[in-house]
Amino acid sequence: MSSTIDFAIDLGTTNSAIAKASHAGVEVFKNPLDLKQTLPSVVGFRRNRIIVGDKARELLGKDPDNVFGGFKRKMGTSESFFVNSLSETKTPIELSAHVLRELKNFVHSGEELNSVVITIPASFDTIQSNATKKAGYEAGFEEVVLLQEPIAACLAFVNKGDRSEKSGHWIVYDLGGGTFDVALASINEQDLKIVDHRGDNFLGGLDFDHRLVTDVFLKQIFVVPELAYLQKEYEDRTLNFRRLYQILLLKAEEAKKQLSVKESVDVEIEIQDEDGIEQEVILMVTRDQFNTCIQEKLSYTLTLVEELLADNNLETSDIKQVILVGGSTYIPRVQELLQMRLKTEVNTSVDPTTAVAVGAAQYAAGKQKKLKVSTSTENNYETTSQLQAKVSYPKSSMDTEEVLLVDFEDDLEDHFYRIRREDGGYDTGIIKASSKIREFLTLAPDRLNNFKVEILNSNHEPVGTNIPIISILHGKFSIDGQPLPHDICIEVDDLENKRTKLEVIFPKNSILPLNKTIYREVSKTIYKDGEDKLIVNVLEGDLYALPETNQTIGIIEIDPAKLDMDLVKGSDLEIRMEISESRDLRVCVYLSQTDQEFDQVFNSSEKYVSEAKLEDELSLLVHKIRKDLREKETQADYDGAATLKEYLSEAMLIEEEFALMKNTLSGDEKYHISERKRRLAQKFDSLNKDARLTKLRIAYYELKESVRKQVETHPDESVKAKFNNIISSENEAVKGQSIFLIEELIKKLKVLRSDIYINSDEGIIDLYYQLARINNSMYKDKKLADSLKDQGQKALERQNYKELKVIAFNLHHLLPEMKENSFLNNFKGTGVG
Amino acid sequence: MEAIIGIINQVHEVNQKLETKGDLINVSRNISRIKHHLEELGYTFHNPINEDYNDTRTDCEANIIGDFTEGKMYISKVIKPIIFTETNNAPNIIQKAVVIVEQKPE
Incomplete structure (x- = not known):
């Protein structure tokens, strides 16, 4: 545990903050x-x-009997606040203690917070200072050290620059959201003290927003003929007008921020006219207009600064620098006016919104704790003992809120509770606890909602309980629903390998009902007068198997004649799929280029067979079996070859039957043929699948090691990141049963390897030599090839590898395209990319 | 992240404009598509319009018009939507909705 205080709180009139200093710098904690x-x-x-x-x-001013702000101004006075809902009074100290306790919650590191530095205005007298200390003790701190706000701010700036150069008088100009303070500080090698100060507790950024609304926005709105009626509503302060005013205030705050960096801002707003029709209004506000709005208020702050100097017999030339504190000092006009009137350097090097907290934390880091580390057994008992409770809540819900019941075994006198949603969207606040707690929890839509239930002691410090995180899934049916027995996939084209593959839409065990929209591209141009169809094939089975081994449960074949125009390759395809609890499948295909929609419901008791597709799949199957058979024969694997011969004859038999079927009128025959084909494809797929997987896994690991060596010596960090990104999915792919996944991974590694190769000088020289060795007659344009080789040679001599790279690429393009297997050239696919 | 938040706020505004006077049906696909891609990036958003409002709702920054009566308030206008992101399977709110809250009409 640190021997210095380290933690500091800026307990402000309008806003407060908590920070901690460590070796790494100062951290201003965030509200969880x-x-x-x-x-x-x-x-x-x-x-x-x-x-x-x-x-x-939000409720300040709406519920003045129960909601209190600005109580810092009353610290040390006998004034108190009567809370109507409690029928009791609260002192400013008690209210401040609540703010301090809440700030303790910001500290996420779980450190014990016994000692703290709290900042106070320079104007606070002894009674007010002591009142602040008392608030600290009430909030559970055992040691409270006070520090004046302007001193804290100075420290933040001092620690940013060279103190010796800046010795002398500083002005601390603090313009916040609702208050203004100015202090005169004296700083030298040893000392930092506040000489004098002035302030106005009712001047700040919020006033500027109001002025922007009344002086600029409303004037522009009232001249729009359709909206002129609002002038009267403004005078009457109608509900309609107050709603508009709130929106304008929000827009003004945003415009104000933008005007700090832009010369003018357009504010777009929709306002209803008298007939209820929305009128779009664009309000233009320039920085000059804004400056005019705030001129008077700013001028007043400068008058206070000048008075402060005059009262202390100082000239503006005596001021070394002005440091800025408070969010409103971001406004450029503030800085301009200060510079103009005081003719002094304005220092903006520290974030003005957190400068006080940061400076105070730096002070806390050098302040020794007087408090000894607590060894009290009583205290330890408090944190280790656990309150036992039974909780009851639904695990899932379709409603926007659900009830949580907590039933404690013990009596919870003097305890409080608080429930917060982990995403920060719900907070009950601190509530007096009883042995039975009943609370309605608001749920965020369509996601898992985790709630943390905290039980607090009389000091509002958390105590141990057995209450787990309360998890409620919203918008989804309970996992007790019907799960899918198989993966549901669609068949998409793998153009590179001239085959189709499966893409999972709903994985096995997903709970019905299900719906999902996927976006793909059309993989080939489908001509309106052509024969190729666009096929959306939905299959049920194993996602890792070959598409032809799965069962089609729905298929939409879009006849080219139905298209309004040729469907261009690369245009967008939207496929929406829904499966009901009774397993009806609805497929809806939308073609964005032609703006056409094809929609069909499939009942799972019927089978869907596309004859064209069946024919394609059969010839593909025969082709694959033949290819494997040739391999087995070459390897002298006679057993394997015998099995494949059997499969081949079966496949050819099915093909024959299919040809015969075309000449018959029997509608059922295609289902029979399709089923036979599917069974054969399954047998073929499972044959040697393990051996194929092992072969691929070995190939992957070998490739990975060779690429790793190149990556390790590569100077570019992004290459390392790409490599790590690829191998991060290794576990899923290599341990799984999917040939596609491993192939995909190998492909990515190969692309990376060729990227490294092509981007290295050695690689490009090597590539050039390989291309240069090829006879000119092999190139599509012999003359050009010859000339490029010539240029390449010269580039090599000059060691201009960038130029060589361009030449090598040009030469490569001159090579005729590789001939592809004649069968694969006939690949039709689905058209879904 | 700020750029994504900016984009989501714009999508929300476009959607609102289309709902009031635009051709929402024709462009709803495009909006859904944008939402889909934002989801792929790990961002989802929610428009809490017309939902009940009470002061436990820390997912909204409310600007309250008129009196606040417990149990009778609703969100009448949404200036900015609630934006969620997911890190390590834990949802997080990265932008609270900016809303106008008023009493439900009798």
């Missing part, structure tokens, strides 16, 4: 609920719940 670095200093008491931060701020 929304990842913002600041927490609005607002506390609400709603029915039996305590809410702190953003949710409470």
